[in-house]
Amino acid sequence: MKLKDFLYFNRSDRNIVIFFLTLLVVAGTLVSYLGCETDTPLALAPDSLPTADSARPSNRRAATYYSDQGGYYRQDDVRRPERFAFDPNTADSSQLLRLGLRPWQVRSIYRYRAKGGIYRQPSDFARLYGLTQKEYRELEPYIRIGADYQPAADRYATHHEARRDSLKPTYPAKLQLSQTIDLNTADTALLKRVPGIGSYFAREIAHYRQRLGGFYSADQLLEIDDFPEKALSYFVIHDKPAKIAVNRLTLNQLKRHPYINYYQAKAITDYRRLRGPLKSLADLRLLKDFTPEDMERLSHYVEF
Structure with missing residues (x-):
């Protein structure tokens, strides 16, 4: 039998063969394309090329690519530390992380504050575990300890002189001879x-x-x-003194006046009870409890 007899197919068989050959070509093309895309370094991938947006300033470091025996891998973006004034006694976790502190250092600060620890001066922050001298030198100019957390002795020392001066007695200026x-x-x-x-x-x-x-x-x-x-x-003296209603006050009310004692007050109430209201101080002159001096002084303070 000749070779062409083996290669001869009828029309239906030939269509099937053509279909499978086409399928194999498509599959090979896909495998080849996917294999090339996998082997392409990430640094050369189209979406990693610089764009207008990526050229803008950012607080993140540019992505870095490393090779390992012909392969490439991409390191995660690292946020650049920011520098701004902060109080380690009140700064929250987001602020501390923005300063460049590691998460475990932030947790250490929170535990220290929860136990009642206080940063009273910038140098106290240098004791943070894992903080290097270089990092502390960079952070030190931005540490601001609030007044509520500063030592009370500093406030006393600052204001001691002023307080001591304020305790000195002050004397009012005296009147001149012609002043009244x-x-x-x-x-x-x-x-x-x-x-x-x-x-x-x-x-x-x-x-x-x-x-x-x-x-x-x-x-x-x-x-x-x-x-x-x-x-x-x-x-x-420009104004006259206030007067008391001698006919209406009780014994206790009368004797509260410096010029009326208990016996004089009782004499007045007895007179009113037995003889009726007083009409003038002349009614009291017959009473043994009142002297002429008493009558003179009372004349400025009683009314009828």
């Missing part, structure tokens, strides 16, 4: 400007004035124990 103040309206600060009057006598004047209802004469100040007589010339 109103005895019934002056407050304690103004009273202390009178020569010879300090805090003690200023308080005594204000207290006695309140009990009386006001002064009718500066000489009444001499009723205060050891009051300096030389100070009287600096006082004037």
